[in-house]
Amino acid sequence: MVFDEISALCVRVAETASVPLARARSLPAGAYLSAGFYELEEQKLFRAGWLCVARVSEVSQTGDCLALDMLGEPLVVTRDAAGNVHVLSRVCPHRNLDMIALENGFPRRLHAAHLVCAYHSWSFEMDGKLRSCPHMQQAEGFAKQDWPLGEVRSEIWNGFVFVNFDGTAPPLVEVYGDLDELLAPWRFEEMQIVISMDWDCAFNWKVMVENWMESYHHIGAHRTTLNPIMPGQNTWTEPEHPFYVHAHLPFTAKFCAEIDAAKVRGDQPAGFMLIDGITSTQTKEWGLFVGHPFFMFLTMPDRLLWYRLFPLGAEHCRLQTMTLVTREAMVSPNFAATLEAEKELLRNFHVEDMEVNRAVQAGLKSSFARQGPLSHLEEPVWLIQRHLAARLNGGWPQRVVRGPYYGPHTAS
Ligand SMILES: [Fe+2]
Structure with missing residues (x-):
């Protein structure tokens, strides 16, 4: 009986993930609640994939x-x-x-x-x-x-230690090698953790990863913190990759102009010392990544954010949110003051996400929970679904031919 329920849920997940983005919907609630479905994910996604542990x-x-x-x-x-x-x-x-x-x-x-x-x-x-x-x-x-x-x-990629429990995952060089050139200026392997916060999370791991990867919610959950400089409507997502999702969060034109004006004046920009060697585009956006299933990191012009996630069951995970900077930034004169200011800012926007994630998990248990329609801005959620469905079936998502949207929008 239980087996039948999980099989039926897998069929619904596969159906949900099979439609084009324009018709995409959220996953069935059972995918976030069922202990049996979680066990299947553990076997097919977690044990068979690379998990970043250190x-x-x-x-x-x-x-x-x-x-x-x-x-x-x-x-x-x-x-x-x-x-x-x-x-x-x-x-x-x-x-x-x-x-x-x-x-x-x-x-x-x-x-x-x-x-x-x-x-x-x-x-x-x-x-x-x-x-x-x-x-x-x-x-x-x-x-x-x-x-x-x-x-x-275990294997190491750019200073991160990964494990693969069942020994079947392709080598990390195949999994993340396509990102190496793009990420090279950050010199991940030399960066140091300077802020670390622990979160006990009463929600499914996918609630976290979906929240991490879509920026549509800036308009709601982060309307006073992130939305003024990075509104969700400016975000866009790179074409599907079998092993990760990469989204761009460009700053508004107004904020970009402020950055340029500060540079002309010779003012030190807010935050940590800028990463040396990034492109001018990279100085004016955040780069958002998830390596499937839950290696979450974010490149910023002055730092790297990394979320270390430990799934604990269908409705529970432990999370550490970490900020990494270069060794040069750590010895810069204003480092201590910047660190304190950034801790406060980070905690604020982390709390905004934790609140909505807990509320989503609560809502999923309602008899009124539905598979709601997704915005084109939630393309990463749809890509995560496609990965989930492919892995449950023992395969990998293939690069999909996309619909009418997508690509960089002009920041406004
Ligand atoms: Fe958020």
């Missing part, structure tokens, strides 16, 4: 560890003696203790020579090899090399 800068030295729980797996990101990054299981292979049990008060970040299991003092190297285990000499057939920590396939 920055290499969070484990910059040999012996640095970052503990995190992803898809119910207790993991630790480590840096070994050879300088390599690993994503290891925290479960001791002896009696299956979580060696860095966060609920027992272990810190997420630590620095150690070895990983030690506090239960029976087995210890492990930072690459996962079993290093020592007391009093095991009488265990028949026991060989230390047979008992390393489990390791999840």
Whole structure:
């Protein structure tokens, strides 16, 4: 019975994603509520894809560890003696203790020579090899090399550490390689996290990703914060890509003129030190990205935003919103004052999103919830649907031939 319900939901999702953008509608509510559908997403999208779990800068030295729980797996990101990054299981292979049990008060970040299991003092190297285990000499057939920590396939792209649980995802160079040239001026791999905020989110992961990627809602949720300089009607989306969505959020002509005038006067623009080497277009817009399924990042003329998401179930996820800047920006004279001002601004617009996301999740449970029609400005939502439907079916979205809209609009 439950299986039939999930199958029916998959059919509705596929039907929803199959129509042209001009006839696009929101997903059926069950796609955000059903525990069974979430389990299917976990298997087909999350475990089979790349999930961004860390920055290499969070484990910059040999012996640095970052503990995190992803898809119910207790993991630790480590840096070994050879300088390599690993994503290891925290479960001791002896009696299956979580060696860095966060609920027992272990810190997420630590620095150690070895990983030690506090239960029976087995210890492990930072690459996962079993290093020592007391009093095991009488265990028949026991060989230390047979008992390393489990390791999840991981790769690094531009300073971000990703995991692929089931080992089937294409290499990251194939997944994000098309973005390398575009993003090169930001030098992601050298950027440092300077603001980090934690959010316990009582909503489905797709509510978050859809909210992240569409800017139609600037007119409502962000009408006093983002809308005056980046109205949703100016935003546009790049053609479909199998592995990510890329949208542009141009500033208004008025705000662009203010930037130009400030430059002529020699005034320092608001915010952090500008990224060196970006194009003049990139100084006048935000670049919004989601790497499927939920690697969310945003390029700004002076910084990078990154949302680290941990899905916890159909109606729950944990989110860390982070701001990264260049090392040059961190040593600039006005850095400390800018940081404090930016924290306040960021919190304001994050809260605006969290409020609407919680309210969407509540509304989805109503008997009056409908599959509402989408604006052309919600093209990213439709592209996310197409990815979801393709992955549930074991494939990837193909570059769709688009309808009458799209491309950059003249900022006004
Ligand atoms: Fe928003």
